[in-house]
Amino acid sequence: MLKWSVVIALVGGITLLAVRAFDAQRGPDLELWHTFVPHELSAAELDKADWKQFLAAEAQAFAEVRSEVTDKLGPEARIESNRYDANSPIYPGKFATDWNRSYVMQPEGKPVGAVVLLHGLTDSPYSLRHIARRYQEAGFVAVAARMPGHGTVPGGLTTVEWEQWTAATRLSVREAQRLVGPGAPLHVIGFSNGGALAMKYALEALGDKSLARPDRIVLIAPMIGITAMARFAGVMGWPALLPRFAKAAWLGLVPEFNPFKYNSFPVNGARQSSLVANRLQQEINAAVADGKMAQIAPVQTFQSVVDFTVSTRAIVDALYVNLPANGSELVLFDVNRNTKIGALMRANTDTVVTRLLPAAPxxxxxxxxxxxxxxxxxxxxxxxxxxxxxxxxxPLGLLYPRQVFSLSHLALTFPMNDSLYGLQPDEPEEYGVNLGSMATRGERGTLIVSLDSLSRMSANPFFPYLIERIAEGFKGKGEGKAEGK
Known part of the structure; x- marks a missing residue:
């Protein structure tokens, strides 16, 4: 019986890989930005580097992209909708600030504290710039690193390893500490995959005296838990070991029309992110078992109750139930219960909040x-x-827009007037395109992307509340708990 079970499993696995290989072949062709991989510092090199060396290596990576991708594009790729065409209105190299790159925002006068901001998978430091500026206004120095494999070309994620991300996080904290000096408050903020990196760093610092401990941790839609499918993400890329099936190394090949975020998604990116989440869960369990979790800084998390990218339930079950009573807070953004398309929403959305939270107290x-x-x-x-x-x-004095039925994973860090993602952008031409206020009504097959990707909510109507709540933690060291008003 065991023999036949093994045979059936092998046949099933081979069939699945064959279907995967065939399906990948039907997609678009690989382009230069998929096949070229710019050089990035290894984890060991990042742990030895300072910020100046980190920026020099980053500049070299972008120079490689210019010479090996932008300058070598064929006529068919020199189009307005390609971020890698130097003549495109969305080419990041022509903007006043290329937010794909790492940055430091210095306040006027002596900093009162430091914040390290960690962006998400396929993302760039652009996603946390509004929060970084608010910290800067409050007198903090803000350090936002571009995670290795990001900001350049999607091909960069085909070889990156999660240890490079954790090393870049440690380097960012070292730079923040250098700029602010000893004894000043240290905050760490992470969005999506960056949330997992922020939490992982905080746990590492509990057992490593050489690492500065954060006084406050802010997580935005953090990737705390992974699905069963994510654990096997790497298997989906196995057919790519054969050159004929190279496209199987990608979960999605999509035109690159977003100047600050990849649209194409390689299997390795998903695999490395799942490895981070898996290792984080192990470290949470270990910290609980040995009593170190009692020393963790207050954690404040902002999360939509419906999220297609991360598991909202895992945030509660894998993290919050294991936190000590230290002033931590979970902020959940509910679905719009006033929407006029309520009849089209899934029935389980009615009880999503009550199913997520354990009973009080x-x-x-x-x-x-x-x-x-x-x-x-x-x-x-x-x-x-x-x-x-x-x-x-x-009452908050804020409205849920009638045409919006929920927030999304992508939306939380952007105000409604964001130039790229906002529904009411202040400067819609600043980055050559506005992806948030596009009217996506028309005939199917006309756009270069699916309507699904453009209909996903991209800005947060409650961003004023989110930024106000984060700002309550500016008071001083260890004051991460937000008081009720």
Whole structure:
């Protein structure tokens, strides 16, 4: 019986890989930006490097992209919708600031603290610039590193290793500490995969005295948990070991029309992200077992209750139930219960919040941003303090846009007036395209991308609330807990 089970499993696996190889062949051809891999510092090199050396290596990587991709494009690739065409309006090299690159924002006068900002997978430092500026205004120095494999060409993610990301995180903290000096508050903020890196760094610092411990951790849609499918992401790329099936190394080959984020997605990127999440879970469990979790800084997390990219449930079950009673808070953005397309929403969205949170009392503060009632677009803040069972309600003076049925993974870090992703951009031509306010009504097959990718919510109507709540932690060292108003 065992013999036949093994045979069936092998046949099934071979069949799956064959189907995967065949399916990949039907997609678009690989382009220069998929096949070229710029040089990046290894994890060992990053751990020895300082910020100046890091920036020099980064500049070299971008120079390689210019010479090996941009300057070698064929006529068919020299089009307005290609971010790698130097004549395209979305070519990042022509902007006043290329937000694909690492940056430091210095405040006026002596810094009162430092913040390290870690972006997500396929993303760039652009995604956290609004939060970085708010910290700068408050007197903090903000350090945002471009994670290896990002910002240049999607091909950079085909060979990157997660250890490079963790090493880049440590380097960023070293630079932040150098700029601010000893004794000043240190905050670490991570978005998506960057959230996993932020939490992982904080746990590493508990057991390594050479690493500065953060006084506050802010996570935005963090990749804490992984799905069963994600664990086997690397298998999807096995057919690519044969040159004929090179396209199988990609989960998606999409035109690169976004100046600050990859659209194409290699298998290795998904695999490395899943390895980070898996290692993080091991470290959380170890910290709980040996009692070190009691020393972790307060964690404040902002998360949409519906998220196609990360597991919202894992944030609760894998992280928050393991946190000590240290002033941590989970902020959940509910779906729009006033939307006029409610009849088209899945039935389980009605109870999504109650299914996510464990019963009160809890060790953490739970905040829900939701409609005042299903008849109102106005939203309120519903807060259950740590250790309490009663809920406090506060109007926010904000509205859920009627045409929006929920937030998305991509939306949380961008205000509605963001030039690239905002629904009401202040400067819609600043980056050559505005992806948030596009009217996507028309005939199918006309656009170079699917309507699904453009209909996903890209900005946060509650960003003023998010930034206000983050700013409450500017008071000083260790004051990560947000007080109710």
């Amino acid at each position: 809890r060790k953490f503060r739970a905040t829900i941003i939701t409609n005042e009632s299903p008849r109102h677009a106005e939203v309120v803040e519903r807060v259950t303090e740590a250790g309490a069972t009663t809920e406090q309600v506060r």
